[in-house]
Amino acid sequence: xxxxxxxxxxxxxxxxxxxxxxxxxxxxxxxxxxxxxLSEGAVPNIARCVHEGFAAVADGSMPSFTCPNNxxxxxxxxxxxxxxxxxxxxxTTTWQPVVMTGPELLRADTVLARFAEAGARVxxxxxxxxxxxxxxxxxxxxAGHVSFSSEFADRCTLAENGIESVPQWLGQPVPGMYSMExxxxxxxxxxxxxxxxxxxxxxxxLTDWVQHKWAPEAPEARAFYQALDARIGQLMxxxxxxxxxxxxxxxxxxxxxxxxxxxxxxxxxxxxxxxGRATVxxxxxxxxxxxxxxxxxxxxxxxxGDLSAREVIASLAGVQGIEVALxxxxxxxxxxxxxxxxxxxxxxxxxxxxxxxxxxDHDLSGLAGNRLRTHGxxxxxxxxxxxxxPLLPRYRERAAAKPLQSHQLLDFAINGTL
Amino acid sequence: xxxxxxxxxxxxxxxxxxxxxxxxxxxxxxxxxxxxxLSEGAVPNIARCVHEGFAAVADGSMPSFTCPNNxxxxxxxxxxxxxxxxxxxxxTTTWQPVVMTGPELLRADTVLARFAEAGARVxxxxxxxxxxxxxxxxxxxxAGHVSFSSEFADRCTLAENGIESVPQWLGQPVPGMYSMExxxxxxxxxxxxxxxxxxxxxxxxLTDWVQHKWAPEAPEARAFYQALDARIGQLMxxxxxxxxxxxxxxxxxxxxxxxxxxxxxxxxxxxxxxxGRATVxxxxxxxxxxxxxxxxxxxxxxxxGDLSAREVIASLAGVQGIEVALxxxxxxxxxxxxxxxxxxxxxxxxxxxxxxxxxxDHDLSGLAGNRLRTHGxxxxxxxxxxxxxPLLPRYRERAAAKPLQSHQLLDFAINGTL
Numbered sequence: 001x002x003x004x005x006x007x008x009x010x011x012x013x014x015x016x017x018x019x020x021x022x023x024x025x026x027x028x029x030x031x032x033x034x035x036x037x038l039s040e041g042a043v044p045n046i047a048r049c050v051h052e053g054f055a056a057v058a059d060g061s062m063p064s065f066t067c068p069n070n071x072x073x074x075x076x077x078x079x080x081x082x083x084x085x086x087x088x089x090x091x092t093t094t095w096q097p098v099v100m101t102g103p104e105l106l107r108a109d110t111v112l113a114r115f116a117e118a119g120a121r122v123x124x125x126x127x128x129x130x131x132x133x134x135x136x137x138x139x140x141x142x143a144g145h146v147s148f149s150s151e152f153a154d155r156c157t158l159a160e161n162g163i164e165s166v167p168q169w170l171g172q173p174v175p176g177m178y179s180m181e182x183x184x185x186x187x188x189x190x191x192x193x194x195x196x197x198x199x200x201x202x203x204x205x206l207t208d209w210v211q212h213k214w215a216p217e218a219p220e221a222r223a224f225y226q227a228l229d230a231r232i233g234q235l236m237x238x239x240x241x242x243x244x245x246x247x248x249x250x251x252x253x254x255x256x257x258x259x260x261x262x263x264x265x266x267x268x269x270x271x272x273x274x275x276g277r278a279t280v281x282x283x284x285x286x287x288x289x290x291x292x293x294x295x296x297x298x299x300x301x302x303x304x305g306d307l308s309a310r311e312v313i314a315s316l317a318g319v320q321g322i323e324v325a326l327x328x329x330x331x332x333x334x335x336x337x338x339x340x341x342x343x344x345x346x347x348x349x350x351x352x353x354x355x356x357x358x359x360x361d362h363d364l365s366g367l368a369g370n371r372l373r374t375h376g377x378x379x380x381x382x383x384x385x386x387x388x389x390p391l392l393p394r395y396r397e398r399a400a401a402k403p404l405q406s407h408q409l410l411d412f413a414i415n416g417t418l
Numbered sequence: 419x420x421x422x423x424x425x426x427x428x429x430x431x432x433x434x435x436x437x438x439x440x441x442x443x444x445x446x447x448x449x450x451x452x453x454x455x456l457s458e459g460a461v462p463n464i465a466r467c468v469h470e471g472f473a474a475v476a477d478g479s480m481p482s483f484t485c486p487n488n489x490x491x492x493x494x495x496x497x498x499x500x501x502x503x504x505x506x507x508x509x510t511t512t513w514q515p516v517v518m519t520g521p522e523l524l525r526a527d528t529v530l531a532r533f534a535e536a537g538a539r540v541x542x543x544x545x546x547x548x549x550x551x552x553x554x555x556x557x558x559x560x561a562g563h564v565s566f567s568s569e570f571a572d573r574c575t576l577a578e579n580g581i582e583s584v585p586q587w588l589g590q591p592v593p594g595m596y597s598m599e600x601x602x603x604x605x606x607x608x609x610x611x612x613x614x615x616x617x618x619x620x621x622x623x624l625t626d627w628v629q630h631k632w633a634p635e636a637p638e639a640r641a642f643y644q645a646l647d648a649r650i651g652q653l654m655x656x657x658x659x660x661x662x663x664x665x666x667x668x669x670x671x672x673x674x675x676x677x678x679x680x681x682x683x684x685x686x687x688x689x690x691x692x693x694g695r696a697t698v699x700x701x702x703x704x705x706x707x708x709x710x711x712x713x714x715x716x717x718x719x720x721x722x723g724d725l726s727a728r729e730v731i732a733s734l735a736g737v738q739g740i741e742v743a744l745x746x747x748x749x750x751x752x753x754x755x756x757x758x759x760x761x762x763x764x765x766x767x768x769x770x771x772x773x774x775x776x777x778x779d780h781d782l783s784g785l786a787g788n789r790l791r792t793h794g795x796x797x798x799x800x801x802x803x804x805x806x807x808p809l810l811p812r813y814r815e816r817a818a819a820k821p822l823q824s825h826q827l828l829d830f831a832i833n834g835t836l
Contacts, residue, residue: 056474
């Protein structure tokens with residue numbers, strides 16, 4: 001490998017990093033958290049990035065969910081190119097929902113894997129294991145790269161993860177699934193690996209448990225961001241290029257009484273158009289639904305038999321809390337989604353509302369009296385886009401004259417900083 | 419007036435400008451023009467702002483038309499507050515379209531007028547006279563303020579405009595209605611007034627004739643931007659705070675053969691739902707339609723009799739080139755529009771398509787063989803947001819953590835710069 005080597009990934013040419021590049025994806029890191037903590041002076045290291053580097057709010061990918069946006073960031077492309085348009089989609093040959101976390105569903109190369117192939121040392125750590133395999137697609141850990149999740153930190157093997165005995169090595173127990181430590185473990189492990197192995201490219205992806213549970217004004221959320229900020233400070237002290245973004249934002253979707261504002265779309269369509277004619281899929285669904293009850297701001301409707309998309313859209317006209325309902329083609333064009341994985345109808349909720357399927361299928365007991373906070377819609381598609389170093393002139397000009405999208409983060413971090 | 423005086427306008431507190439503030443609204447100034455000319459090095463003064471000041475792409479107001487966005491900029495509010503949601507709306511008591519350029523329709527105070535009241539000297543110059551009265555609302559020209567249009571530069575009186583014999587004073591003839599000089603005259607007059615009277619606050623609003631006619635690659639468009647850039651340089655040399663934005667962008671809406679891609683919405687609705695049941699209003703319409711034939715990316719549909727909004731929306735499902743069709747309430751929520759001036763249905767076109775009423779009512783002969791370029795939709799609602807001075811820390815943090823909107827321009831320019 002030479003320092004003038006270039007690595008081309010999905011049409012973008014990346015230069016060889018002058019210094020290690022560390023990208024942190026704050027899962028659920030709505031700009032509102034930073035707005036509050038920056039104004040309070042509570043996150044001095046992130047503030048230093050804002051004042052000495054580059055900082056803006058960018059458009060994330062739609063739907064504003066974890067898998068699509070992580071894939072957008074690490075491939076540098078929108079979902080229309082990389083193919084991951086949700087956490088779930090419906091396979092209409094079997095009529096079964098299919099989880100979209102399989103690496104075989106990812107259609108674009110990742111910047112991580114292409115750099116690894118070119119001889120760079122690469123580290124990828126995520127909080128929840130569901131993301132890990134896609135993040136590691138094409139990454140040969142036998143060649144010295146590292147890929148693991150804090151969730152399964154104690155199950156790592158050299159063959160599968162490029163590292164083993166992680167809790168012992170880090171001196172921290174495996175964190176609970178529902179804890180802010182699950183994210184902090186990711187950051188601490190990244191910092192330790194940076195110190196020990198100085199990888200060229202590190203991707204650290206957190207979990208949004210804190211943001212689902214607490215609004216910016218909650219002391220618990222502030223404590224999490226302060227712990228995050230302390231680690232940002234450690235990273236900044238290590239002569240790296242740091243890039244900070246989020247996969248999606250987070251909105252409060254409860255009413256004044258604290259009750260979730262939900263449109264039960266399957267029930268509504270069944271009632272208005274007849275049962276069994278359409279299947280609503282909530283593509284936020286994952287194995288960890290306690291904190292959002294599988295309710296998000298974006299759902300998909302697949303049609304059976306002779307029901308038409310326009311009938312469904314017409315039946316939803318006037319429903320409070322629906323921001324927009326679109327046919328497949330319009331949704332794909334507007335949101336840059338892959339048409340072959342898109343439903344017949346896409347429904348997006350307003351900021352204060354979420355959409356579910358049938359009321360009987362959603363278990364909201366996990367909320368345990370907390371207000372429902374979730375994401376998926378346009379109102380949660382604005383994310384921070386922060387670098388610890390100033391932009392090169394050419395990239396300043398780009399930021400001045402082209403709308404900024406979070407999938408450009410690695411391009412800006414690797415190619416665009418001083 | 420004291421230098422620590424504050425002026426409160428529509429909930430925002432503005433400090434007294436330390437030095438003259440000049441805001442320039444490049445009508446139709448799509449970011450694509452700057453993207454091209456910055457990369458070519460063709461606009462060195464704007465580049466200097468980008469590199470030494472602050473520059474980003476912001477969200478403009480919807481619909482992406484001239485009147486709503488100029489009012490958003492000078493009031494610091496969205497159309498839901500200031501009330502100007504198009505160039506035209508339909509008065510359903512008379513069932514006649516009403517031009518929205520009357521100052522009585524503007525519901526918010528302007529920053530210009532409130533500063534003038536507080537003792538600041540204010541100048542407002544626009545290319546087309548249609549905007550002038552709204553821009554000057556509440557501005558008492560007898561108190562030394564200036565307000566005129568380059569279109570009617572030779573008709574100015576001290577009583578009406580605070581200035582007279584403008585062509586003689588400036589040493590330039592009144593420019594043609596369809597010329598780039600109509601914009602350059604505005605800038606030259608602003609520069610001259612700044613030199614002679616040093617007003618505290620100057621608002622210069624151009625015309626989009628160039629952008630309607632020429633794409634960024636056209637030499638004519640480049641020549642216009644270079645002439646604009648030279649004047650930006652003159653302004654920057656005068657110890658001012660300069661703020662640069664656009665009211666809207668501009669998209670090519672012709673096909674490969676050069677024919678306009680138009681949805682004739684009135685004809686379509688008449689055919690599908692019956693004639694006389696709905697009235698389509700093209701709120702881009704103004705007296706100067708030659709360069710766009712009254713075709714834009716945003717139209718309004720008012721319903722008569724028993725036709726429902728959902729029937730109209732259902733009838734449009736699957737029509738190529740429609741990005742989204744919304745009922746009044748959804749449109750107002752999504753785009754922050756005033757409900758009492760909104761139609762029953764709002765229809766937004768895709769970037770490559772525009773929407774008209776009845777084909778027989780649109781005269782496209784003015785295009786004279788040029789490709790149709792126009793605006794109004796979401797694809798033309800991204801605009802430059804450029805300041806010649808760096809932001810204060812608090813405003814850097816705001817830009818890092820809150821989506822940037824063009825109606826914040828005066829707040830950033832007056833309160834947010836070093």
